Amino acid sequence: xxxxxxxxxxxxxxxAAPEHWTLLEVLRYKLGLxxxxxxxxxxxxxxxxxxxxxxxxxxCLSLAATVEGKQITTIEGLVPAHRAAGGEGVDPVQNAxxxxxxxxxxxxxxxxxxxxxALLAKNPNPSLKEIQESLxxxxxxxxGYTQIxxxxxxxxxxxxx
Amino acid sequence: xxxxxxxxxxxxxxxxxxVIGKENRKVDGMAKAxxxxxxxxxxxxxxxxxxxxxxxxxxxxxxxxxxxSKAEALPGVIGVLVGAELxxxxxxxxxxxxxxxLAVDKVRFIGDEVAAVAALDEDTANAAIRLxxxxxxxxxxxxxAEKALITPEPPIHxxxxxxxxxxxxxELEFGDVEAQVSSADxxxxxxxxxxxxxxxAMEPHCAVAVANSDGRLTLWSSTQITxxxxxxxxxxxxxxPARIRVIQPCLGGGFGGKSDPFSLEFVxxxxxxxxxxxxxxxxxxxxVFYAHRxxxxxxxxxxxxxxxxxxxxxxxAKLLIDGGAYSSFGLVTTYYSGQLLTGPYDxxxxxxxxxxxxxxxxxxxxxRGHGSVQPRFAFEVQLDEIAQxxxxxxxxxxxxxxxxxxxxxxxxxxxxxxxxxxxxxxxxAASDWKARHGKLPxxxxxxxxxSMYISGTNxxxxxxxxxxxxxQLKIDRSGxxxxxxxxxxxxxxxxxxxxxxxxEELGIQPSHIKVIAADTDLxxxxxxxxxxxxxxxxxxxxxxxxxxxxxxxxxxxxxAWDVAQKDVRFMDGTVVDLSAAARSMTHVxxxxxxxEMFDTLGSTGAYNTPTxxxxxxxxxxxxxxxxxxTAHVAEVEVDTETGRxxxxxxxxxxxxxxxxNPMIVxxxxxxSTYMGxxxxxxxxxxxxxxxxxxxxxxxDYRIPTAVDTPELAARIIESIDPEGPFGAKEAGEGPxxxxxxxxxxxxxxxxxxxxxxxxxxxxKVLAALRAKEEQA
Numbered sequence: 007x008x009x010x011x012x013x014x015x016x017x018x019x020x021x022a023a024p025e026h027w028t029l030l031e032v033l034r035y036k037l038g039l040x041x042x043x044x045x046x047x048x049x050x051x052x053x054x055x056x057x058x059x060x061x062x063x064x065x066c067l068s069l070a071a072t073v074e075g076k077q078i079t080t081i082e083g084l085v086p087a088h089r090a091a092g093g094e095g096v097d098p099v100q101n102a103x104x105x106x107x108x109x110x111x112x113x114x115x116x117x118x119x120x121x122x123x124a125l126l127a128k129n130p131n132p133s134l135k136e137i138q139e140s141l142x143x144x145x146x147x148x149x150g151y152t153q154i155x156x157x158x159x160x161x162x163x164x165x166x167x
Numbered sequence: 168x169x170x171x172x173x174x175x176x177x178x179x180x181x182x183x184x185x186v187i188g189k190e191n192r193k194v195d196g197m198a199k200a201x202x203x204x205x206x207x208x209x210x211x212x213x214x215x216x217x218x219x220x221x222x223x224x225x226x227x228x229x230x231x232x233x234x235x236s237k238a239e240a241l242p243g244v245i246g247v248l249v250g251a252e253l254x255x256x257x258x259x260x261x262x263x264x265x266x267x268x269l270a271v272d273k274v275r276f277i278g279d280e281v282a283a284v285a286a287l288d289e290d291t292a293n294a295a296i297r298l299x300x301x302x303x304x305x306x307x308x309x310x311x312a313e314k315a316l317i318t319p320e321p322p323i324h325x326x327x328x329x330x331x332x333x334x335x336x337x338e339l340e341f342g343d344v345e346a347q348v349s350s351a352d353x354x355x356x357x358x359x360x361x362x363x364x365x366x367x368a369m370e371p372h373c374a375v376a377v378a379n380s381d382g383r384l385t386l387w388s389s390t391q392i393t394x395x396x397x398x399x400x401x402x403x404x405x406x407x408p409a410r411i412r413v414i415q416p417c418l419g420g421g422f423g424g425k426s427d428p429f430s431l432e433f434v435x436x437x438x439x440x441x442x443x444x445x446x447x448x449x450x451x452x453x454x455v456f457y458a459h460r461x462x463x464x465x466x467x468x469x470x471x472x473x474x475x476x477x478x479x480x481x482x483x484a485k486l487l488i489d490g491g492a493y494s495s496f497g498l499v500t501t502y503y504s505g506q507l508l509t510g511p512y513d514x515x516x517x518x519x520x521x522x523x524x525x526x527x528x529x530x531x532x533x534x535r536g537h538g539s540v541q542p543r544f545a546f547e548v549q550l551d552e553i554a555q556x557x558x559x560x561x562x563x564x565x566x567x568x569x570x571x572x573x574x575x576x577x578x579x580x581x582x583x584x585x586x587x588x589x590x591x592x593x594x595x596a597a598s599d600w601k602a603r604h605g606k607l608p609x610x611x612x613x614x615x616x617x618s619m620y621i622s623g624t625n626x627x628x629x630x631x632x633x634x635x636x637x638x639q640l641k642i643d644r645s646g647x648x649x650x651x652x653x654x655x656x657x658x659x660x661x662x663x664x665x666x667x668x669x670x671e672e673l674g675i676q677p678s679h680i681k682v683i684a685a686d687t688d689l690x691x692x693x694x695x696x697x698x699x700x701x702x703x704x705x706x707x708x709x710x711x712x713x714x715x716x717x718x719x720x721x722x723x724x725x726x727a728w729d730v731a732q733k734d735v736r737f738m739d740g741t742v743v744d745l746s747a748a749a750r751s752m753t754h755v756x757x758x759x760x761x762x763e764m765f766d767t768l769g770s771t772g773a774y775n776t777p778t779x780x781x782x783x784x785x786x787x788x789x790x791x792x793x794x795x796x797t798a799h800v801a802e803v804e805v806d807t808e809t810g811r812x813x814x815x816x817x818x819x820x821x822x823x824x825x826x827x828n829p830m831i832v833x834x835x836x837x838x839s840t841y842m843g844x845x846x847x848x849x850x851x852x853x854x855x856x857x858x859x860x861x862x863x864x865x866x867d868y869r870i871p872t873a874v875d876t877p878e879l880a881a882r883i884i885e886s887i888d889p890e891g892p893f894g895a896k897e898a899g900e901g902p903x904x905x906x907x908x909x910x911x912x913x914x915x916x917x918x919x920x921x922x923x924x925x926x927x928x929x930x931k932v933l934a935a936l937r938a939k940e941e942q943a
Contacts, residue, residue, distance in 0.1 A: 024290070040209035041202020043419070045369045046452040050865035053369055081202035096201060104196035107830040110838065111658025112199025113369040113419030119200060138873040145865060147369050147420050148658050150841030151873045152881075153834055 011074055014039065015083030016090075029073055030054045030065035033080060041081035041116045045145070052144035055117030056080050062117075062124045062143070081116035084123070099123050102161035103154070110148035118144045122158045131162055185739055186671040187893050190830040193663040194682055195417070195656070204417040207373035207389045212445035215375070216245055216285040218438055219292035219448070220430070221299050222457065223274035223281055226308035226527035226858030227323065230272055230281070230301060237298035238284055243291035246442040247299075248283045253437055257399045259392075259427045261629045263334075263494035265324050268403055268433035274303070275323055275492035276527050277858045278457025280430040285438040285446050308527040310858050312466065312489035315524035323492060323525040334490045334523040335501040337785060341577040342516030344472075347481035351472035355553050358468050359545035359923045363489075363852035365461035366534055367870050370419020372458060373449040374431045376439035384440065385412045388432050391421035391657045392695030393685045395628070399428035404436055415685035421657035422842070423533035426697050427460055427495055456863035460532030461852055463500055463523070464489040465541040469549050477557055477564040479550075481516035482508070484542065488523040495532035497523045499626070499788060503538025506789035508546055509576035510619040511587040511796050512568035517577045527858050533697060535842060536620065536903045547616035547908030548923060551915065561604070561615050561912065562595050565798075572886070579781025583793050584896070586822030586886035587617060590798035593820035593882045598800040604916060610805050614912025617798045620901035621791035622824075622891065623700025625779045634773035636704035637691030638712045640669065642768035646740075646755035648673065650682045650712075653693030654705035659899050660831045661701045665709045667827055668892055672713035673720070674737025675754045691771065699897035702827070703792060704774045706892030712772025719768065723761035724752070777890075793888045795901040796822040799840065799909035801877075805917045807936055810929030814844050814877040814910055821881070824888035824896030835898040836881035843906030845871045851926050 007022045012029075014037060021036045030047075033039040033056070045053035047066050054065040057079035079087075084097040095101060099122050102108075109115050118141060125132055125140040132140065137158045138151075146154060160166065198204040235247045250269035258264040270281050282299050286292035309315045309323065309332065319331035348354055374388040384406065390396045393413045401408035418425065431448040438446040450458065466487040472480045486504050490497045505519030536543075554564040570576065572585035594615065595601070604613050627635055639651040650669055656662040666680040683689055693705055717737065724742055725732040734745040742757045744750035762768050780790030802816045819840045826832040849869040853861035862868055869875075881902075887894035911922055920935035 034209075035211065038211070039202075040205070040211075043206070043370070044208065044449075045371070045419075046865045048452070048864065048866075050452075051369060085201055096197065100197070100200040103200045104192055107190070107193065107196075107828075107834050109193065109196045109199045110660070110834055111369065111418060111420040112195070112204055113206065113658075115199055116202050142872040142874045145369065145870055145872060147367055147422070147842075147870060148838045149834055150837035150879050151876050152837045152879050153830075154873075 008071060010070055012078060013076065014078045015080060015086065023070055025071065027070050028066050029068040029070045032070040033065060039080050039082050043113050043116060045113065053114050053117045055120050055144060057120050057124060060124060060127065062121045081119060098164060098166055099126065099161045101166050102157040105166060106153045106156040106160055108149060108153040108157040114144055114146045118146065118154060122161065126162055132158065184671060186667045186677055187827050188829065191667060191677055191828055193660055194666045195662060206370055206417045206419055207375060207387050208449050210375045210387055210416065212375065212377065215445040215447055216287065216442060217289045217292050218283055218285040218435055218446050219289065219296050220280050220454065221282040221296045223270065223277060223279040225274055225303055225305055226277050226310065227306040228274050228303040229306060230270060230274065231304055232302045233282060234300040235282060238295040241291065241295045241298060243287040244284055244295045245287065245444065246285040246438045248434055248438055253403055253433055255403045255405065257403050257428060258494050259395055259496055259628065260494060260498050263498055265494050268430050276529050278529055279492065283434045283438065285442055308858055310527055310854065312464065312487050312524050312526055315526050316487060316522065323527060332525045334494055334497050334525050336522045337501050337505060338520045339505060339578065340518040344481040344483040344516045344518045347472040347516055351480055352475040353473050353553060353556060354470065355549055356470040357549060357923055359548065360467065360925065361465045361541035361544055362925050363461060363464045364534065364846045364850045365456065365459055365852045365868065366422040366424030367865065367868060368420030368422055368424055371450045371452055371455045372425065372429055372431060374435045375445065375447045376435040377445045378439040378443065383410050383412065384436055385414065386432060386436055387414045387416055389418055389425055390415055391418065391425040391655045392697060393655060393687055394653060394692050394695055396428050396432055397687045400432065400436060403433050412688040415655055418655070418657045421696060422535045423537060423697065424460055426533050429458060452865060453863040456860050456868065457529050459529035460495055462534040462540065463531040465504065467542060467545040469545050471549050471553060473553050475557060477554065477559045477567050479512055479514060479568050482514050482546070484519040486519065486521040486542065488521060489528065489531060490523045490525050491528040491530035492525065493530040495530050496537065500538040502785050502788040504542055506578060507539035507621065508542050509578050509580060510570045510582060510794060511585065511617050512565065513570045514577045528854060535839065536900045537698065539620065540904050540907065543618050543904040544907045544911065544925065547905060548911050548921065551614065551912040552921060562591055562600060565591055565617050579786055580790055581779055583890060584824060584886035584888040585796055586884040587796035587798065589884045590796055590820035590822055591617065593884060594798045594800040594818045597818045597880060597882065598802070600800060610807060610917055612913045612915065612917030613800055613802045614909045614916050615798065615800050616905035616908035616912060618901065618904035619794045619796050620897060620904060621698055621789060622703040622793045622795060622897040623776065623791055624698045625776045625787040625790040627694060634708070634775045636693045636708040636774045638665070638705065638708040638772045639691050640712045640716055640770045642758055644759065646679055646758060648675065648680050650680060650709065651690045652682065652684050652705055652709065653690045654701050655685045655696035657696045659835065661696065661705060663831065664702055664706060664827055668706055668709045669713045672710050673717055675740045679740065699900045702895050702897060703891055706895060707774035708772045710772065710892050711774065712770045715772065716768065716770040719765050720757050720761045723764045724757050726764065727760050792890055793824065793896045795896045795898065797901045797905050799905040801906065801909040801913045803910060803913040803917055805914055805932060807918060810932035812848050812914060812927055812932060814848060816878040816880065817844060817906060817909065818880045819882065819902050820884055821898060821902045822884040822886045823898040824891045825885050825894035826883045827893065827895050829883055832883055832898045833881045836902040837879045839900065839902035840879050840906045841871060841876050843903040844877055844910060847907050847910045847925060847927055849875065
C-alpha cells in the first residue's frame with residue numbers, strides 16, 4: 007500500500023492503494039469515479055482516457071504513483087468545471103454527443119468525449135481529418151464514428167439550441 | 168389493416184406525430200455522456216469479493232483430477248468452486264443443454280472454464296488460480312470443420328444420442344431445384360467461405376451476485392437476455408426462480424455476444440451463496456475473446472440457375488457450419504443459414520442442406536445478423552456473377568427478381584411491407600451508379616448487394632404460448648409515467664424507443680416518461696435483445712399498454728367536461744376539448760380525474776406473434792412478423808501492387824418500416840455497415856494449429872479506428888409496416904448483411920477478380936490477380 011495525493015477534478019484526494027495500481031484502478035475502485043471505463047486494461051481501446059494536465063492519457067497504462075501532483079480530469083469533472091465557469095447544464099461537448107445520438111452503448115464515450123475536449127481546446131475548428139486522427143485512439147464498436155464526428159463539429163460550432 | 172386504422176378514430180396522431188419520427192434525445196444519453204450511467208463493473212458492494220477463472224490450456228482433454236487445496240490455503244482466498252459442485256447442464260436452447268458452469272469431466276477448447284476462486288482482491292484471486300492443480304488426459308482435438316464432419320472419434324460431446332460430431336443437420340427443399348438445371352440458360356456454381364469474427368463489444372463481460380440471508384439471490388449481469396439468464400440460473404443452481412432477481416445494468420455493447428448464459432453468472436452466484444458475501448467477476452479482454460460466441464465460420468456451396476433475362480429459377484445450397492465446442496444457439500443458426508435467404512428475391516425453387524459440427528474451438532453463436540450474414544455474402548456474390556455473365560446491370564438483376572410486398576416466400580415466410588426497390592433506387596442514385604459502375608479507372612470500383620432480415624421471430628426459444636413481450640405502466644400523481652419493460656437496452660436505444668411510443672400514444676412529453684428495464688423482480692417478461700425483436704415486439708406491447716391507459720384518461724376527461732370521447736385530445740401534455748377549443752387542462756389534471764374515477768391507475772400491454780411460418784419442422788424458425796430490407800453500394804480501391812483493399816465509401820439504404828427516431832436508426836445503419844466492412848478487410852478471429860487464439864486483444868483483433876472506417880452514407884426508407892409499432896421494423900442487424908458482398912462485388916468492378924473466401928487479405932488479392940493474368 008502507498009498513500010497517494012492525487013489532484014482529481016480540482017480536488018486533492020488522499021488515498022491508499024497498492025503500489026502497482028494504475029490510475030484507472032484508483033479512480034474506479036478507490037475514488038468511486040467509475041465514469042472512466044476499462045475496455046481492455048492494456049492500452050488498446052481508449053475507454054479509460056482521462057486528461058492529465060490537459061493531455062489525453064490512458065489511465066490503464068498510467069501508474070497511479072506517477073501522476074501525483076498533476077491535474078487529472080475525468081468525465082465526472084466536466085459538469086462541475088462547466089458550472090464553476092458560470093455555465094448551465096452540462097459541458098457543451100457532452101451536450102453535443104447527446105444531441106447527435108453519438109452515444110449508443112456509451113462505454114467508449116467518456117474517453118471519447120475527453121479526447122474531443124482536448125482536441126477542441128487546441129483546435130477550435132478541426133477538419134474532419136483532424137477529428138478522425140485525434141479520436142483514432144478511442145475505439146467505438148457501435149456507431150461507425152459518423153455521429154461522433156457530427157458531435158465534435160456541433161460542439162465546435164457551439165450551436166446547441 | 169393499416170397501422171393507423173388499428174389505433175381507431177381517436178388516434179392522437181391523425182394531426183401528425185408529436186414524438187415519433189423526430190430526432191429526440193435518448194432517455195439515457197446524458198447519463199452516458201457524464202459518466203453517471205452505471206455498468207455492471209461500476210457496482211461496488213461492501214465486503215465484495217473478486218473472483219477469477221482457471222481456464223483450460225488444452226483444446227480437448229479429460230479432467231482426471233483437480234486439487235484446489237493449495238489455493239484454498241492461500242491467505243485472502245474465501246471461496247473456491249469446481250465443476251462438480253454445479254453439474255447441471257444448461258444451454259440457451261432447451262433442446263441442447265451441453266454446457267456446465269465449470270467443466271465437469273472434459274474441457275473442449277482452450278479457454279474452457281475449469282475452476283473459480285473468490286478472494287479479497289483480484290491479485291489474490293489470480294495468485295490462487297495458479298495454485299490449482301489439474302491433471303488432464305489430453306485427447307485428440309478437432310480444429311477443422313471438415314474433419315469434424317467425417318470424424319466421429321473422438322466425440323467432443325460423448326453422451327448425446329448420436330455418437331459423432333454433428334451438432335445439427337437441416338435439409339429442406341421447396342420446389343424442385345434439380346429440375347431447373349437442364350432448362351436453365353445459365354448455371355453458376357461456386358464455393359464460398361466465411362471466416363471467424365467476433366463481437367468485441369467495448370465492455371467486457373461482468374457479473375455481480377449477492378445472496379441475502381433470506382435466501383434471495385440478486386445477480387447484476389452484462390447480459391442482453393435477462394430472462395434466459397434468470398431461467399438458466401434457477402436450473403443450474405436448483406433454486407426457485409421466484410427467489411432469484413436478475414438485473415441488467417447499463418450494457419456496454421452486445422451485438423449477440425452477451426446472449427448466452429455465461430459461466431461467470433453461475434459462478435459468482437454460487438460463490439456468493441457459498442461465502443455469504445457479494446462476489447464480482449470481470450472478465451479480461453483476453454477472456455472475452457475466448458468466451459466468443461461469434462460469427463460461425465461457414466463453408467458454402469451455391470448453385471444458382473437462371474433464365475437469360477436474369478430471372479432466378481432455383482437456388483441450391485450446401486453449408487458446413489463450424490459450431491465450435493458447444494451448441495449455444497446452434498440449432499437456430501443452422502435453420503437461419505438457410506431459412507433467411509429467400510428474400511428480397513423470388514426463389515421459385517430452393518434447397519439447403521446445412522450441417523453444424525462441433526470442433527474444439529471457442530464456441531460460436533449469434534453475432535449481428537445471426538446465421539444469415541454468411542449465406543447472404545455467398546449468394547449476393549453469385550448473383551453478381553450471373554448478372555455479369557448475362558451482361559445485365561447488377562442493380563437491374565436485383566430489381567427483376569424482386570419478391571414484392573404482401574406476399575410469401577418459397578419457404579412459407581409471410582412478407583408484409585417491403586421497401587427493397589426504394590432501397591435499390593436510393594443507393595443507385597446516391598452513388599451515381601449509372602455513370603460510375605464499370606466506368607471507373609482500373610483499381611477503383613463500385614458494387615451492389617441486397618438483403619433482408621427478420622424483425623423478431625415466431626420461435627420463442629422455449630415452447631410457451633405466453634406473450635413474447637410485456638410492458639407495464641404506472642402513473643404517478645406528479646404526471647410521471649413509469650414504464651416497466653423486460654426489454655434489454657444494449658445501446659441500441661430500446662429504452663428510448665419505449666419512451667417515445669408511450670409518450671406518443673398518451674399525448675404527453677417524453678420528459679414525463681421514466682423507463683425501468685430488464686429487472687426480473689420489477690418488469691414483465693420480454694424475451695430479450697436478440698433476433699432484432701425488441702422494437703417490433705416490445706414496441707407493440709408498449710403501445711398496447713399505453714392505449715389501454717389512454718382510453719381511461721380520455722373517458723375520465725370526457726365525463727368531467729361532458730363531451731364525447733372523440734373530442735378529448737391529449738397533445739404534448741395538454742388535454743384539449745376539440746368541441747370548444749378554449750377549454751384545456753394539463754395531463755396531470757387528467758391523471759387526477761382518472762384516478763378519482765378508476766382508482767389507482769396503471770395498465771399492462773403485451774405482444775405475441777401471429778401464427779406464422781411454413782407447415783413443416785422448423786417452419787417457425789426465422790418466421791418473422793415483418794422483414795426489413797437493405798441495399799448497399801460500396802466503393803473500393805484495390806492496390807494491385809500490395810493487394811490491399813481500401814473501402815472508401817458505403818451507401819446503405821435500409822427499409823425500417825417507420826423510423827421512430829431517424830437519428831437512432833441512422834446510428835444503427837452506420838454501425839452495422841461499419842461492422843460488416845471490418846469483417847471483409849480487417850477482422851479475423853484466428854486460432855493457431857493448437858487451437859490457441861492468435862491474438863486475443865483489441866490490438867491484434869483489428870476493429871476499425873476512426874481513420875480505418877469508410878465514409879458511411881445512411882439512407883432511411885420507410886415502408887410503414889402494417890403490424891409494426893406505428894409501422895416500424897428492425898434496424899439493428901439487417902444493415903450489416905449486404906455490406907460484405909457489396910464490397911466483394913466492388914472489388915470485381917475495380918480489378919476483375921471474384922473473391923469468394925473471406926477475409927480479403929492482400930495475399931488473396933495478389934493471388935487472384937496473378938491467376939487472372941495467367942488466364943489472360
